[in-house]
Amino acid sequence: KxxxxxxxxxxxxxxxxxxxxxxxxxxxxxxxxxxxxxxxxxxxxxxxxxxxxxxxxxxxxxxxxxxxxxxxxxxxxxxxxxxxxxxxxxxxxxxxxxxxxxxxxxxxxxxxxxxxxxxxxxxxxxxxxxxxLDATNPKDLFNRVHDQALKDGFINELTKILTNLVTLPPEAYVLFKQNIKHYYSFPISIYIYTYTHIYVIDFCGIDQ
Structure with a gap:
């Protein structure tokens, strides 16, 4: 109390x-x-x-x-x-x-x-x-990422990442594919969270 x-x-x-x-x-x-x-x-x-x-x-x-x-x-x-x-x-x-x-x-x-x-x-x-930890359980995995982000001081960054993922419209994936196909440079940031760091990797459209 x-x-x-x-x-x-x-x-x-x-x-x-x-x-x-x-x-x-x-x-x-x-x-x-x-x-x-x-x-x-x-x-x-x-x-x-x-x-x-x-x-x-x-x-x-x-x-x-x-x-x-x-x-x-x-x-x-x-x-x-x-x-x-x-x-x-x-x-x-x-x-x-x-x-x-x-x-x-x-x-x-x-x-x-x-x-x-x-x-x-x-x-x-x-x-x-x-x-x-049950590695096949999405909730367990998310809780693990959340807790580690909080411990490492990256909770605000993780929140922004999740917000972007939730609000990203389905059309964005279609647009990305079209830009790749037409050789346009279309940078996409992919956020990867590891045990102690959050990396930001930029990919651009390439000739395929």
Missing amino acids: LFCFEQTALTDNGRVFGERNHWKRMIGYLSVKDKLQGSLTYDTWAVTLINYLLSTLSDEKRTEERRLLEGLRFDKLLTQLEDRVRRQSLASNEDSSLAPGGNESTNLMKQIEVYRHLADEDHRQGNIEEAN
Whole structure:
């Protein structure tokens, strides 16, 4: 119930600012993103809240939310936060727990560790599910492509591709064949999604 309340608040806030991903606003205020106003205190509480909310979910729902976070490169941001804490510790020439703001630094590092530990468990569970992927089931295959696109940060590109495929009229295929037959150059973009990249390949009409 708590997550539903928080998710509704996050979703409503994101909708006001035109964001599809309800985590984007929260993550946008991390100190490594908002260099003018970001603070270590906010970083600590934000990661703590994310951990708490995720821990209240079922495995399936938590995986969905984690994919949204991965789409925002959240793990990369956590690495940047870790680097920031270490730099501050070195600059103070003493252990981060004794440095100014040391308690917050220590708590932040602990929360990052908690997030990654749970992420590793989810990842192992995901590997088990992936091993059971039915390659003959179009829905399973589409879900696999969707999830990987979200993880790699290509969800917007995938959405555009699918929109083009859905809205492409049948006449377009006929026109393509006619142009090939009459030696006209008619470029067509074919989008191929692999595990980590989306390639755009242009084909032109050729003499046949």
